[in-house]
Amino acid sequence: MKADRVAALVGKELREFRASPTAVLPVVILMTISMLLPFIFLYLVPRMTGKSLTSDPSLQQVVTAARAYLPGLASLDAEEATQSFFLQQFLMLFLVAPIVGAVSLAAYSVVGEKQGRTLEPLLATPLSTAELLIAKVLASFLPALVAEAIGVAGFFALVSALGSHAVFQSLLTGRTAVLLGIVGPFGALAALQGTIAVSSRVNDPRSAQQIAIILVLPIVVMLAGQIAGTFFLTVPMLLGVALVMVGVWVLLIMLSVALFERESILTRWK
Amino acid sequence: MISAHAITRRYGARTAVDNVSFDVRGGEVFGLLGPNGAGKTSVLRMLAGLIPPSAGTITIGGRSFTRDQAAAIRGRIGFLTETPGLWDNLTVLDNICVYARLFGMPRPALAAELVLRPFDLWDRRGDRAGLLSKGMKQKLALARALVHEPEIVLLDEPTANLDPQTSRMVRDLLLDLRAQGRAVVISTHNLSEVERLADRVALLSCTLIAIGEPAALRRDVFGRRLRVRLASGYPPPKQLAAVAIHAGAHDVRVEKHELSMVLESLEAGTPAIVRRLVDAGAEIREVFEEQPALEEVYLKLLHPKPVPVDPRRGARA
Numbered sequence: 001m002k003a004d005r006v007a008a009l010v011g012k013e014l015r016e017f018r019a020s021p022t023a024v025l026p027v028v029i030l031m032t033i034s035m036l037l038p039f040i041f042l043y044l045v046p047r048m049t050g051k052s053l054t055s056d057p058s059l060q061q062v063v064t065a066a067r068a069y070l071p072g073l074a075s076l077d078a079e080e081a082t083q084s085f086f087l088q089q090f091l092m093l094f095l096v097a098p099i100v101g102a103v104s105l106a107a108y109s110v111v112g113e114k115q116g117r118t119l120e121p122l123l124a125t126p127l128s129t130a131e132l133l134i135a136k137v138l139a140s141f142l143p144a145l146v147a148e149a150i151g152v153a154g155f156f157a158l159v160s161a162l163g164s165h166a167v168f169q170s171l172l173t174g175r176t177a178v179l180l181g182i183v184g185p186f187g188a189l190a191a192l193q194g195t196i197a198v199s200s201r202v203n204d205p206r207s208a209q210q211i212a213i214i215l216v217l218p219i220v221v222m223l224a225g226q227i228a229g230t231f232f233l234t235v236p237m238l239l240g241v242a243l244v245m246v247g248v249w250v251l252l253i254m255l256s257v258a259l260f261e262r263e264s265i266l267t268r269w270k
Numbered sequence: 271m272i273s274a275h276a277i278t279r280r281y282g283a284r285t286a287v288d289n290v291s292f293d294v295r296g297g298e299v300f301g302l303l304g305p306n307g308a309g310k311t312s313v314l315r316m317l318a319g320l321i322p323p324s325a326g327t328i329t330i331g332g333r334s335f336t337r338d339q340a341a342a343i344r345g346r347i348g349f350l351t352e353t354p355g356l357w358d359n360l361t362v363l364d365n366i367c368v369y370a371r372l373f374g375m376p377r378p379a380l381a382a383e384l385v386l387r388p389f390d391l392w393d394r395r396g397d398r399a400g401l402l403s404k405g406m407k408q409k410l411a412l413a414r415a416l417v418h419e420p421e422i423v424l425l426d427e428p429t430a431n432l433d434p435q436t437s438r439m440v441r442d443l444l445l446d447l448r449a450q451g452r453a454v455v456i457s458t459h460n461l462s463e464v465e466r467l468a469d470r471v472a473l474l475s476c477t478l479i480a481i482g483e484p485a486a487l488r489r490d491v492f493g494r495r496l497r498v499r500l501a502s503g504y505p506p507p508k509q510l511a512a513v514a515i516h517a518g519a520h521d522v523r524v525e526k527h528e529l530s531m532v533l534e535s536l537e538a539g540t541p542a543i544v545r546r547l548v549d550a551g552a553e554i555r556e557v558f559e560e561q562p563a564l565e566e567v568y569l570k571l572l573h574p575k576p577v578p579v580d581p582r583r584g585a586r587a
Contacts, residue, residue, distance in 0.1 A: 002374075004371060004374065005371070005372050005374075007371075008368055008371035008372050009368070009372070011368070011371075012357065012360065012364070012368045015359075015360055015364055016357060016359045016360060019359035019360065019398070020359055116355070116357070116358065117351075117353045117354075117355045118355045118356065118357055119355070120320065120351045120353075120355055121349065121351050121355045121369075121411070121414065121415075122355075122372075123320055124318050124319075124320055124344060124347065124349040124351070125344060125345075125369065125372040125373060126341035126342070126344050126345045126372065126373065126374070127341075127372055128341060262320065262321070263320075263321045263322070266315065266320055266321060267281060267321065
């Protein structure tokens, strides 16, 4: 594995995104929605309906149960604890958004090279299959990571502007760091590697996208389970999830290299 | 430098290349000829290490495309694919620089400049490749194949889409590559181009039909024939044909004011035949050894039925 060759290809992919900015539009749109959605739910909806979130008894049951598991909720009053609980759950959107957005980039990645007939000269270079596929994953991952960082920064700026200092402080926990800094990136890498594996086997980007979206389902289940109070993901549990994601990513690298058949790509693609 | 031994390539039940063997030396231009579907592109892909032969062996500089060696061998090869395969959204310069980096060139920008200038693409380096004309794209693809100064150059239809001036430039470039000692393999339908460039040609139609120097192939297929071009139709050429036969020529053909014939020895027999024809009253304008175009050799080998010989490309005996 030569880092120079991977870097050369990643640079090429990023220049292609820059040349056609609409390619990164899904990432930007999803990140913007992820950033704004919790504030619409927490601040705009109560004002429009005239009902406070604390007035819902079933919701308060969930928040009360969550106080035992989620750090930072214990010292907050009912209103702030409800806000903090929901904001912590909505942070999970920052796991889904980069995956869904980057998947649209990655899905086109290998299929696009096939369609543009650019893969054959590329395969005639010393570039190995693993280098090619890792470069493709990283090239989709980096814009998603930057968009995630900007989205998270915007999210915290809005919490600071609209919420109380106590709510803001309650979000600055190890759980948030693990969720956004470890689970998110490795989840995205695993999803992207899966997408690239699919992309190298199918004939059009839509197929790759549709199959890859399945990878987002576990995160949606986690989000729904937490909001419903079925379970709460603590830091050790999140670290476990991250470890699983790393394992899945490594397995998917091996699988995608095995699935990438230079020969059939060159000879069956017309 | 390149050695292909008994290579066969099958795609499922279909055999595209069957038991083909040849060697290409450094400093040699080797032409691959054949109709569509003859297996030329498959051969080039096998030589480039893109697909393995189903049977047989290929060695490049004495090394085979094993898992350990494949990347290193591909680093020595420049491959112009059938379609240019450019990244249309990237600039001309970026298209080259990425490849220079992939091939491990220490100064990619300089390597790109050195290869773009001869193709008159340096001034267009900031343009997106997608905006170039077909010919320019072909030139850019060719520049890309040469950016890492490969020892082995494999070219699939190198002058496709090029105007005559650029085609000539490409031919000159290939001759330069030959002079530099590089092994050049070109696959093309342009027979006159191969005739001008190639030291040896291989005629493929799934199997290897013929291989050799163009002149040798001509001799093997058509034999050596003498052509006598007469100044007028008097004495009648048919009468002069009889004179030639009487003087030892055989298979004498009459075409308008020209006679075509086979002699036992072209060098020894020509003066005597000319003398006998002049004595018979013939006014001779030209005498030369027939050089049928490679196209005729090609057609005759692929379709072994009589093909009218076009002697226009001639060399004086």
